[in-house]
Amino acid sequence: MKFSSKLSFSAIVLALSLVLVLPFGAIGQEGCKGTPDDPYISMERQEFLEDEPYKGKTINILAPKTTVSKPLYDFAKQWRNETGGKVNITEVPLATFHQKIFTDLITGMGQYDGFLTAAWYYGDFFEGKRYIEPIQKYMDDPKMPYWCPETVNPAIEQLLKWGGEWYGLPNDNDGQAFYYRKDILQKEEYKERFEEEYGYTYSLPPRNHQEIIDIAQFFNDWDWDEDGKKDYGFTGHFKVGGQGMFHYMTWAAPYVISPENRYFWFNPDTMDPLVNSEGHLKALEDLKKLVNAGPKAMMAWTLGEAWDLFLKGDAVVAFTWGDLGALAQDEETSQVKGKLGVSVLPGVEEAYDPIENKWVSFEEPNVVGNNIGGSWHGVISIYSDNPQMTYDYFAYMSRIDNAFWNQMRGWTGVDVGRSFAFLEEHGGSASVEDFTEQNWSENGAIEMSKGYHENFYADQQFNLLRIPGAEEYARAVDVIISQVLSGDTDPAGALDKLADRFNNITARHGKESQMKYYKQMLGE
Amino acid sequence: MAGKSRAAKFVFLLPALLWVLGFVLYPLINSFSLSFFRYTLGRGREAFIGVQNYIDIFNSPEFWFTLKITIYYVLITVTAETLLGLFLAWMVNKRIQFQNFFRTVYTLPIFTTTVAVGYLGVTIFHETGGLANWVMGWFGLDIQWLSSATGAFASSVILDIWRWTPFAFIILLAGLQGVSKSRYEAAMLDTNSSFQIFRYVELPAIRFSLLLVVMLRMVRAFKVFGLPFSLTGGGPGRSTVFYTLYVYRTSMKYFDFGHGAAMAYVLLIIVMIVIFQLFRLLRESFAAE
Numbered sequence: 001m002k003f004s005s006k007l008s009f010s011a012i013v014l015a016l017s018l019v020l021v022l023p024f025g026a027i028g029q030e031g032c033k034g035t036p037d038d039p040y041i042s043m044e045r046q047e048f049l050e051d052e053p054y055k056g057k058t059i060n061i062l063a064p065k066t067t068v069s070k071p072l073y074d075f076a077k078q079w080r081n082e083t084g085g086k087v088n089i090t091e092v093p094l095a096t097f098h099q100k101i102f103t104d105l106i107t108g109m110g111q112y113d114g115f116l117t118a119a120w121y122y123g124d125f126f127e128g129k130r131y132i133e134p135i136q137k138y139m140d141d142p143k144m145p146y147w148c149p150e151t152v153n154p155a156i157e158q159l160l161k162w163g164g165e166w167y168g169l170p171n172d173n174d175g176q177a178f179y180y181r182k183d184i185l186q187k188e189e190y191k192e193r194f195e196e197e198y199g200y201t202y203s204l205p206p207r208n209h210q211e212i213i214d215i216a217q218f219f220n221d222w223d224w225d226e227d228g229k230k231d232y233g234f235t236g237h238f239k240v241g242g243q244g245m246f247h248y249m250t251w252a253a254p255y256v257i258s259p260e261n262r263y264f265w266f267n268p269d270t271m272d273p274l275v276n277s278e279g280h281l282k283a284l285e286d287l288k289k290l291v292n293a294g295p296k297a298m299m300a301w302t303l304g305e306a307w308d309l310f311l312k313g314d315a316v317v318a319f320t321w322g323d324l325g326a327l328a329q330d331e332e333t334s335q336v337k338g339k340l341g342v343s344v345l346p347g348v349e350e351a352y353d354p355i356e357n358k359w360v361s362f363e364e365p366n367v368v369g370n371n372i373g374g375s376w377h378g379v380i381s382i383y384s385d386n387p388q389m390t391y392d393y394f395a396y397m398s399r400i401d402n403a404f405w406n407q408m409r410g411w412t413g414v415d416v417g418r419s420f421a422f423l424e425e426h427g428g429s430a431s432v433e434d435f436t437e438q439n440w441s442e443n444g445a446i447e448m449s450k451g452y453h454e455n456f457y458a459d460q461q462f463n464l465l466r467i468p469g470a471e472e473y474a475r476a477v478d479v480i481i482s483q484v485l486s487g488d489t490d491p492a493g494a495l496d497k498l499a500d501r502f503n504n505i506t507a508r509h510g511k512e513s514q515m516k517y518y519k520q521m522l523g524e
Numbered sequence: 525m526a527g528k529s530r531a532a533k534f535v536f537l538l539p540a541l542l543w544v545l546g547f548v549l550y551p552l553i554n555s556f557s558l559s560f561f562r563y564t565l566g567r568g569r570e571a572f573i574g575v576q577n578y579i580d581i582f583n584s585p586e587f588w589f590t591l592k593i594t595i596y597y598v599l600i601t602v603t604a605e606t607l608l609g610l611f612l613a614w615m616v617n618k619r620i621q622f623q624n625f626f627r628t629v630y631t632l633p634i635f636t637t638t639v640a641v642g643y644l645g646v647t648i649f650h651e652t653g654g655l656a657n658w659v660m661g662w663f664g665l666d667i668q669w670l671s672s673a674t675g676a677f678a679s680s681v682i683l684d685i686w687r688w689t690p691f692a693f694i695i696l697l698a699g700l701q702g703v704s705k706s707r708y709e710a711a712m713l714d715t716n717s718s719f720q721i722f723r724y725v726e727l728p729a730i731r732f733s734l735l736l737v738v739m740l741r742m743v744r745a746f747k748v749f750g751l752p753f754s755l756t757g758g759g760p761g762r763s764t765v766f767y768t769l770y771v772y773r774t775s776m777k778y779f780d781f782g783h784g785a786a787m788a789y790v791l792l793i794i795v796m797i798v799i800f801q802l803f804r805l806l807r808e809s810f811a812a813e
Contacts, residue, residue, distance in 0.1 A: 095753075095757065099777050102566075102779065103565070106779070107566075128566060128567065238760070239670075239756075239757060239760075240756070240758050240759025240760060240761070241757035241758070241759070242757070295652065296668050296671050297650075297651035297652050297670075298671065299668075299670070299672070299760045300650075300651065300669075300670030300756070300759075300760065469778070471778075475777075479758070479761055479765075480761070482761045483761025483762065484761075486671060486672055486673060486759075486760035486761055488673045488760065488761045489761070497585075508564075508780065
């Protein structure tokens with residue numbers, strides 16, 4: 001065939017493909033166009049890019065100095081090649097990140113066009129006035145990168161919206177799942193020894209929180225992988241300011257949230273704190289037992305050190321974010337590739353209803369999924385001179401191919417959670433090969449997809465506190481949890497103090513207005 | 525001519541005067557006035573509330589806790605740094621061999637930055653891979669440096685002493701080197717004891733230097749911030765939330781400038797009382813002489 005004939009033939013095949021496939025609205029992804037291998041780029045976008053639309057322009061992005069900001073640089077280069085636009089990225093330590101954002105916004109300095117924000121800052125973005133731009137108009141613009149909102153799981157989607165409107169562009173998918181060493185826990189010898197000691201056989205994944213505690217205690221402080229080093233039961237991180245309070249939230253959720261009660265933080269009718277309820281107390285006491293089945297040094301660890309212990313093969317259980325599962329696939333740093341078990345936190349059989357002040361029992365463990373963490377993602381400042389350009393950059397990172405690339409690499413800090421990173425059997429569109437092509441093990445693909453699908457699509461979900469002052473409430477939890485777990489104070493007294501602290505913060509922000517924001521956050 | 529000269533003096537003084545008015549007095553007065561308002565960044569001065577911010581502070585257990593541990597911190601570090609600095613200065617002043625070498629080495633820590641020292645501390649006191657526990661391991665000890673309240677406090681104190689002892693050393697060495705030879709010669713007629721000479725000749729001669737060290741170190745130690753910020757983040761729990769870190773969080777993290785300003789003034793008053801007492805001591809000591 002001559003070249004022109006070949007071209008005509010290809011054009012016909014392409015046209016036929018489009019005619020046949022587009023009416024069903026999918027190429028490998030229900031409701032979405034494009035796949036991680038073949039992202040959808042609209043004709044309008046292609047035309048828009050022809051003239052390098054942002055040439056000579058620069059946007060300034062503020063990001064936390066953590067792993068999650070690292071991919072910003074790579075994508076800034078790629079995006080510049082496509083659009084001509086330049087991105088200046090400023091990183092500040094996590095401990096001062098919140099204040100940098102809000103000093104810029106509240107004082108109206110407007111130094112930054114966008115922020116790689118944490119989801120729990122949203123209340124502050126809307127206190128008094130709106131500080132970030134809604135993005136629906138850009139999402140509807142075919143010139144902008146297409147990232148398919150349908151791929152975002154509902155637990156994370158809720159975090160990117162305020163009052164039902166989109167403000168954030170999906171990036172990270174934070175949620176804490178339960179990780180365990182499947183290879184070790186499956187050893188018959190250990191199972192038998194465990195049964196002798198505890199009088200029952202554990203399940204895989206463990207049936208409830210008590211089983212996790214028992215397993216951690218059984219495997220703590222001896223060399224169960226026979227590498228000549230002492231191993232531990234549990235690993236976590238509780239350094240003040242190191243996001244340790246999220247462990248407590250994840251762990252405590254099923255002790256309080258149940259079909260009888262959905263409130264974890266406050267009574268929405270009175271704004272009285274619930275954090276010193278009997279359910280919260282039991283959760284904290286149980287967490288203390290679990291933490292005691294790990295290295296004492298955890299009290300001074302940040303997340304990297306906690307993950308490292310698990311990745312080195314020295315801890316048998318952990319519950320943390322998706323980073324751990326992705327990092328486990330990197331043979332250079334991980335000794336647990338192919339040895340993982342991942343599930344939603346298994347829950348407890350008794351939950352406390354802090355509104356009605358009563359314990360409620362369940363035949364099966366009460367499971368609560370969570371979207372706990374920053375779910376670090378892009379938002380646009382109202383002071384930006386280039387809001388469309390800022391959206392364009394963040395949307396480029398959110399595009400299916402780029403997001404999948406990010407989620408497959410632990411060092412990016414971007415965790416799995418969008419439907420193209422779930423296997424088909426878990427309601428997603430990925431195959432095991434999609435993962436193994438990215439150097440994941442088959443075990444990693446299956447376990448992470450299963451575990452995180454269970455978590456994000458659980459019938460009950462934890463409500464991440466996102467009212468104004470959420471940073472301050474979270475900090476108060478952080479300090480109290482650290483005090484209790486380090487043995488500095490007793491759990492009951494500490495939680496009462498926490499409730500007092502919550503009352504002070506609420507009073508300062510205004511009780512009525514906080515109540516309004518809390519109900520808004522809960523969608524009531 | 526005299527009038528012109530007086531005017532010229534004022535012209536030359538004007539920049540300094542403006543500096544003091546603009547960058548010292550105005551912030552002091554403004555922040556003092558803030559302490560009587562409910563003031564949150566973004567909302568401005570919401571209401572004049574009199575001394576309510578001060579009442580809130582005094583009713584807050586956090587305030588008393590942070591003040592208590594700060595006072596402990598000041599007492600321990602300033603005492604240790606002064607004594608250690610004095611001992612090192614006394615040793616070096618004895619014209620030992622390699623005096624210049626020791627003088628240089630002893631002063632090195634003072635040139636480090638506080639935050640860097642804090643992060644260095646994280647590696648030194650790291651409980652599973654740090655130098656401190658590696659050394660302690662020789663004696664069968666495994667100390668919870670950063671994961672226990674006492675350990676974290678002790679780690680902060682140790683680093684502070686390491687960093688600031690050279691300051692005491694330099695000033696006290698200068699003081700000792702200023703003691704005239706004739707005093708030593710006169711003392712030698714009565715005793716050969718180095719301790720006696722130190723007690724009755726050198727110590728009285730350097731008391732002003734000693735007081736200066738104590739005073740300057742106290743002011744700085746009350747304001748300790750960067751070290752706990754980078755070493756422990758104030759934890760575990762609140763065990764190393766020293767006063768300035770508490771003020772910083774209230775003002776700069778939660779934007780509650782009203783309470784923050786009141787807290788800052790409480791600290792200012794405490795430090796001023798301490799300093800005035802030290803000055804009084806100094807005056808009395810000179811008067812007695």
